[in-house]
Amino acid sequence: MDLLITYDVETVTPEGQARLRRVAKICEAYGHRVQKSVFEVVCRDVDKIRLLAALHQVIDPQRDSIRIYHLPHHALDDVEHLGRPRDIDPRGPLVI
Numbered sequence: 001m002d003l004l005i006t007y008d009v010e011t012v013t014p015e016g017q018a019r020l021r022r023v024a025k026i027c028e029a030y031g032h033r034v035q036k037s038v039f040e041v042v043c044r045d046v047d048k049i050r051l052l053a054a055l056h057q058v059i060d061p062q063r064d065s066i067r068i069y070h071l072p073h074h075a076l077d078d079v080e081h082l083g084r085p086r087d088i089d090p091r092g093p094l095v096i
Contacts, residue, residue, distance in 0.1 A: 001048065002071040003041040005031065010063035022058045023066070026051065032088045040076050040088075 005027055009020040027033070030051045031041030043051065055066055 001043060001045065002074065002076045003031070003043065003048065004069040004071060004076075005039045005041055005066065006069075007037050007066040008064065009059065016060075016063065019058055019060060019064060023055060023064075026054045026058065034088075040079075042076060 007023055007027070009023055010016040011020050024033075024037075027039040027041075030043055030047060031039040034040050041051070052068075059066060
C-alpha cells in the first residue's frame with residue numbers, strides 16, 4: 001500500500017523536541033523523507049500496523065498531530081512535483 005505521512009509535533013518543550021526526533025526516526029524506518037515532516041511509505045498491511053503502533057507510543061495526542069493519507073495502489077510512482085527532482089524511488093531499497 002502507498003501512504004503519505006505528515007506530522008506536526010509540538011517542539012516548545014524539550015520533551016516535544018525529543019518526540020519530534022522519535023517520530024522522524026520511526027517514519028525513516030518505514031519510508032522516504034520527501035520534505036521535513038512528510039514521508040512517502042510503501043508497505044504491507046502488517047508494516048502499517050507496526051508503524052501506527054510505534055507512532056501511538058511516542059506522540060502526545062493532546063499536542064501532536066499525524067496525518068496518514070492512504071493513496072491508490074502505485075500512486076507514488078506517478079507524483080508530479082516542482083523544483084529539485086526527487087532523488088529516491090519509493091519502491092526502491094530503504095536504507096536505514
